[in-house]
Amino acid sequence: xxxxxxxxxxxxxxxxxxxxxxxxxxxxxxxxxxxxxxxxxxxxxxxxxxxxxxxxxxxxxxxxxxxxxxxxxxxxxxxxxxxxxxxxxxxxxxxxxxxxxxxxxxxxxxxxxxxxxxxxxxxxxxxxxxxxxxxxxxxxxxxxxxxxxxxxxxxxxxxxxxxxxxxxxxxxxxxxxxxxxxxxxxxxxxxxxxxxxxxxxxxxxxxxxx
Amino acid sequence: xxxxxxxxxxxxxxxxxxxxxxxxxxxxxxxxxxxxxxxxxxxxxxxxxxxxxxxxxxxxxxxxxxxxxxxxxxxxxxxxxxxxxxxxxxxxxxxxxxxxxxxxxxxxxxxxxxxxxxxxxxxxxxxxxxxxxxxxxxxxxxxxxxxxxxxxxxxxxxxxxxxxxxxxxxxxxxxxxxxxxxxxxxxxxxxxxxxxxxxxxxxxxxxxxx
Numbered sequence: 010x011x012x013x014x015x016x017x018x019x020x021x022x023x024x025x026x027x028x029x030x031x032x033x034x035x036x037x038x039x040x041x042x043x044x045x046x047x048x049x050x051x052x053x054x055x056x057x058x059x060x061x062x063x064x065x066x067x068x069x070x071x072x073x074x075x076x077x078x079x080x081x082x083x084x085x086x087x088x089x090x091x092x093x094x095x096x097x098x099x100x101x102x103x104x105x106x107x108x109x110x111x112x113x114x115x116x117x118x119x120x121x122x123x124x125x126x127x128x129x130x131x132x133x134x135x136x137x138x139x140x141x142x143x144x145x146x147x148x149x150x151x152x153x154x155x156x157x158x159x160x161x162x163x164x165x166x167x168x169x170x171x172x173x174x175x176x177x178x179x180x181x182x183x184x185x186x187x188x189x190x191x192x193x194x195x196x197x198x199x200x201x202x203x204x205x206x207x208x209x210x211x212x213x214x215x216x217x218x219x
Numbered sequence: 220x221x222x223x224x225x226x227x228x229x230x231x232x233x234x235x236x237x238x239x240x241x242x243x244x245x246x247x248x249x250x251x252x253x254x255x256x257x258x259x260x261x262x263x264x265x266x267x268x269x270x271x272x273x274x275x276x277x278x279x280x281x282x283x284x285x286x287x288x289x290x291x292x293x294x295x296x297x298x299x300x301x302x303x304x305x306x307x308x309x310x311x312x313x314x315x316x317x318x319x320x321x322x323x324x325x326x327x328x329x330x331x332x333x334x335x336x337x338x339x340x341x342x343x344x345x346x347x348x349x350x351x352x353x354x355x356x357x358x359x360x361x362x363x364x365x366x367x368x369x370x371x372x373x374x375x376x377x378x379x380x381x382x383x384x385x386x387x388x389x390x391x392x393x394x395x396x397x398x399x400x401x402x403x404x405x406x407x408x409x410x411x412x413x414x415x416x417x418x419x420x421x422x423x424x425x426x427x428x429x
Binding site for chain 1: 225226236243286363370377384424
């Protein structure tokens with residue numbers, strides 16, 4: 010199959026809807042996060058170089074550079090999620106005739122599940138950073154496109170919580186409880202304050218539109 | 220420019236990030252909503268025909284048909300949003316030399332703003348329906364892909380609130396207060412209960428993953 014990022018938007022939506030587990034919610038979360046980052050970039054691009062916003066130009070350039078880096082990271086995760094899921098499926102498909110087979114299969118499944126936990130966790134990490142950048146854009150970006158900063162923060166927050174569901178899904182089946190506890194602790198840290206930052210940005214944008 | 224739905228996912232993200240107001244948050248909201256609908260469809264497609272889920276098969280078929288119809292409506296809105304925005308810009312660009320010019324221009328602006336309010340409001344309406352379908356999918360869908368029902372509801376809720384910001388943006392500049400009040404009332408109705416339904420679905424999914 011072609012890389013998802015090279016699919017058209019409509020063929021991607023068709024693939025998402027189809028009776029196949031990939032692409033699924035993991036890839037969708039990465040794309041939604043990437044859309045959030047792209048909208049932050051758009052707001053920055055329409056703020057930088059405008060006389061009225063000269064005082065925030067330095068900060069907007071910094072936000073733009075970070076948003077673009079996050080967008081590219083999140084775009085890479087669209088495919089990484091499919092790959093991680095396919096590895097889990099391949100491990101489940103390994104032979105389980107002998108005890109040696111079974112042990113080898115279980116080791117492969119566990120390794121694949123850890124990878125399939127790390128990918129959405131990385132998506133959560135990136136989405137959390139996009140939320141903070143969207144908040145900065147909502148505070149200082151060009152008023153003419155301020156609603157786009159609001160859409161950016163909503164997209165990033167949806168991507169974060171979606172990634173969390175994908176972490177839980179895979180973590181549930183991992184037997185290494187030390188690994189699971191460590192990952193869930195990182196996730197908890199990313200979720201902490203995320204809703205507050207999102208609602209703060211949304212409130213700022215809504216206030217500017219009233 | 221090509222229809223956005225025919226762009227690749229990555230070129231679309233590039234276009235979103237670019238220093239141009241379209242495609243922007245309105246198209247992003249429509250795509251995120253369409254992704255939510257597509258994920259509901261995926262959960263239904265992976266539930267229908269499974270012996271374990273035969274009791275909910277009729278309902279899942281009904282949810283699938285509705286989700287697919289909403290997905291196609293939302294996909295159409297990706298381009299409709301750009302078109303509505305372009306009409307507003309075109310109206311602002313009309314000549315304003317004479318009083319007759321000015322009156323004609325103002326009439327054109329107001330008509331275009333009304334259209335640019337109706338498009339995101341239709342997106343909100345569709346996204347609200349996707350939330351309810353995602354809730355049904357989270358309650359009755361195949362457990363193996365239940366996280367996708369969770370991602371679906373988060374996407375739909377982000378699309379609804381994003382659409383709301385686009386309604387506020389345009390409504391703000393409309394002088395016909397009767398029109399504005401009627402549209403804001405419809406929007407308020409769509410937002411009412413949406414957070415509750417979203418958190419209910421998210422809680423059901425998270426509960427199933429614990």
